[in-house]
Amino acid sequence: xxxxxxxxxxxxxxxxxxxxxxxxxxxxxxxxxxxxxxxxxxxxxxxxxxxxxxxxxxxxxxxxxxxxxxxxxxxxxxxxxxxxxxxxxxxxxxxxxxxxxxxxxxxxxxxxxxxxxxxxxxxxxxxxxxxxxxxxxxxxxxxxxxxxxxxxxxxxxxxxxxxxxxxxxxxxxxxxxxxxxxxxxxxxxxxxxxxxxxxxxxxxxxxxxxxxxxxx
Amino acid sequence: xxxxxxxxxxxxxxxxxxxxxxxxxxxxxxxxxxxxxxxxxxxxxxxxxxxxxxxxxxxxxxxxxxxxxxxxxxxxxxxxxxxxxxxxxxxxxxxxxxxxxxxxxxxxxxxxxxxxxxxxxxxxxxxxxxxxxxxxxxxxxxxxxxxxxxxxxxxxxxxxxxxxxxxxxxxxxxxxxxxxxxxxxxxxxxxxxxxxxxxxxxxxxx
Numbered sequence: 001x002x003x004x005x006x007x008x009x010x011x012x013x014x015x016x017x018x019x020x021x022x023x024x025x026x027x028x029x030x031x032x033x034x035x036x037x038x039x040x041x042x043x044x045x046x047x048x049x050x051x052x053x054x055x056x057x058x059x060x061x062x063x064x065x066x067x068x069x070x071x072x073x074x075x076x077x078x079x080x081x082x083x084x085x086x087x088x089x090x091x092x093x094x095x096x097x098x099x100x101x102x103x104x105x106x107x108x109x110x111x112x113x114x115x116x117x118x119x120x121x122x123x124x125x126x127x128x129x130x131x132x133x134x135x136x137x138x139x140x141x142x143x144x145x146x147x148x149x150x151x152x153x154x155x156x157x158x159x160x161x162x163x164x165x166x167x168x169x170x171x172x173x174x175x176x177x178x179x180x181x182x183x184x185x186x187x188x189x190x191x192x193x194x195x196x197x198x199x200x201x202x203x204x205x206x207x208x209x210x211x212x213x214x215x216x
Numbered sequence: 217x218x219x220x221x222x223x224x225x226x227x228x229x230x231x232x233x234x235x236x237x238x239x240x241x242x243x244x245x246x247x248x249x250x251x252x253x254x255x256x257x258x259x260x261x262x263x264x265x266x267x268x269x270x271x272x273x274x275x276x277x278x279x280x281x282x283x284x285x286x287x288x289x290x291x292x293x294x295x296x297x298x299x300x301x302x303x304x305x306x307x308x309x310x311x312x313x314x315x316x317x318x319x320x321x322x323x324x325x326x327x328x329x330x331x332x333x334x335x336x337x338x339x340x341x342x343x344x345x346x347x348x349x350x351x352x353x354x355x356x357x358x359x360x361x362x363x364x365x366x367x368x369x370x371x372x373x374x375x376x377x378x379x380x381x382x383x384x385x386x387x388x389x390x391x392x393x394x395x396x397x398x399x400x401x402x403x404x405x406x407x408x409x410x411x412x413x414x415x416x417x418x419x420x421x422x
Contacts, residue, residue: 010402011402014380014386019380029333043308047358050313050316051362055359055360096334175398175402
């Protein structure tokens with residue numbers, strides 16, 4: 001897998017700072033699971049977090065707190081690894097996403113929006129929308145712009161838009177200046193994980209009319 | 217251990233009891249954390265606790281949580297340190313960096329009641345081919361360099377860094393609060409991020 005489109009520095013920074021909403025953080029973590037380069041960049045930014053922790057104003061912790069932690073050291077619990085679903089080998093689903101969707105994109109309940117376009121919404125806190133979008137070959141999403149950011153991670157297939165061509169592993173990290181209409185150019189369905197901070201702004205009358213129906 | 221400085225190879229219990237925890241340089245915290253995974257030595261854990269728990273609690277309180285919550289989360293974070301040390305690789309990150317990510321995730325999980333998506337903690341050992349971010353010996357100076365770099369940022373860049381790291385605000389929230397376009401928030405963060413990374417690398421180069 002060759003990845004050509006990576007995370008914006010500001011997005012990665014906020015992810016590391018713990019300042020991304022749940023949906024965008026899921027897209028970032030999923031891309032990191034697929035992308036060595038961004039994982040490396042992430043490590044470097046985390047070192048800034050470590051440096052900040054070393055220099056932070058201290059808050060007193062009492063000896064009784066230490067004592068109660070020491071008491072609990074031996075009460076060992078379920079090993080963390082066992083409590084988490086193991087990532088599936090050769091899966092097209094990155095580990096962070098697996099806890100939301102399981103191990104198959106096919107078994108999900110896909111809701112049809114228009115012919116050739118399906119969605120599967122993911123539970124996520126906050127104002128924005130987090131969903132999987134599935135689009136058939138040759139179909140285009142409706143042209144739209146955003147009030148906030150839109151993060152899209154390609155899980156299967158490819159599309160082209162005003163920004164470029166995106167295929168598996170690529171992430172489109174768009175801000176509110178961009179209006180685009182992605183067109184699927186792979187010979188099979190394109191599936192992507194999308195998180196927006198706010199509902200999209202459709203730029204055509206049809207989009208504006210249908211938006212309330214689909215909640216997209 | 218080859219990572220330890222000359223003359224500091226005696227990580228014996230007696231020596232640990234005799235020393236004040238706050239005197240060890242950062243380099244040693246990383247070596248100690250790695251050592252803890254193998255020795256499971258409670259005295260070693262106590263030293264790490266005395267150094268890191270006031271920092272973790274300070275960080276969590278900066279995030280805006282109450283002292284009681286910060287206290288509780290600090291305990292959880294230190295328990296995680298004990299339980300997850302086998303996942304820590306001193307070749308990949310400083311102890312402070314690893315513990316920062318633990319404390320960050322616990323805090324966000326608590327605030328949101330939904331797990332912060334992470335790709336990292338479980339895969340620290342999986343990427344054998346990756347070069348270390350920084351050499352261990354350089355980590356002692358690293359935090360000072362970054363702290364200084366933050367102090368030297370222009371106010372409008374320092375502001376977005378603080379709002380991100382300590383207040384956990386998204387780009388849109390920052391844009392709304394400062395009444396500036398989203399693109400300006402992102403470009404300020406990008407500029408600041410580059411400067412902070414240069415501070416890390418500047419140290420890395422010599």
